[in-house]
Amino acid sequence: MGKDLKARIGESLKQAMKDKDAVRLSTLRLINAAIKDTEIALRAETSGDAEPQPIPDEKVLAILGKMVKQRQESARVYEEGGRLELAEQERGEIEIIEEFLPAKLSAEEQAAAVEKAIAATGAESLRDMGKVMAALKAKYTGQMDFGEVGPLVRARLG
Structure with missing residues (x-):
C-alpha cells in the first residue's frame, strides 16, 4: 500500500491548507485529533513508553469507520428535525472521511x-x-x- 494511512491523511491536510479548502481542512483536522487521542490512549496502556508507537492502519480504519457512523446518525437526526443544511454538511464530511476507507464490499x-x-x-x-x-x-x-x-x-x- 506504500504510505501508511496516517501519513496519507497528513499529506491531505497539508494540501487542504494550500488549497484553502476550509471544510476539507476542518474534517481532516478532526480525523487527526481522533488519531492523536487514540495514540495517547495506546501510549497510556503501554505504561507510557518514552517512544510513541505508530498507530496501525487497522486502528485508523476503525476510527474512520466510527466517525462515518457518527456523521450518518447526525445527518439522520438533522433531516428528521428539518435541518437539511446541517445534514448536507455531515454528508460532505462523510465523503471526505470515506476517501481514506477501502471500497465497500458488495x-x-x-x-x-x-x-x-x-x-x-x-x-x-x-x-x-x-x-x-x-x-x-x-x-x-x-x-x-x-x-x-x-x-x-x-x-x-x-
Whole structure:
C-alpha cells in the first residue's frame, strides 16, 4: 500500500491548507485529533513508553469507520428535525472521511466473506458468533457495515 494511512491523511491536510479548502481542512483536522487521542490512549496502556508507537492502519480504519457512523446518525437526526443544511454538511464530511476507507464490499462479497470467516473459525452455532465477527472485523474493517453483517452471520449460524 506504500504510505501508511496516517501519513496519507497528513499529506491531505497539508494540501487542504494550500488549497484553502476550509471544510476539507476542518474534517481532516478532526480525523487527526481522533488519531492523536487514540495514540495517547495506546501510549497510556503501554505504561507510557518514552517512544510513541505508530498507530496501525487497522486502528485508523476503525476510527474512520466510527466517525462515518457518527456523521450518518447526525445527518439522520438533522433531516428528521428539518435541518437539511446541517445534514448536507455531515454528508460532505462523510465523503471526505470515506476517501481514506477501502471500497465497500458488495452484498455478494459480504456473504462470501461471512462464509469464509465461518469456515476459518470453525463456527457451528450462535455461540460462535463472536469469533466470526472478530475475524470479520480483523480483516474487513472499513469495508463492511458490521451492523448489517451481524444478522447475516446470525442467520447463517442459527
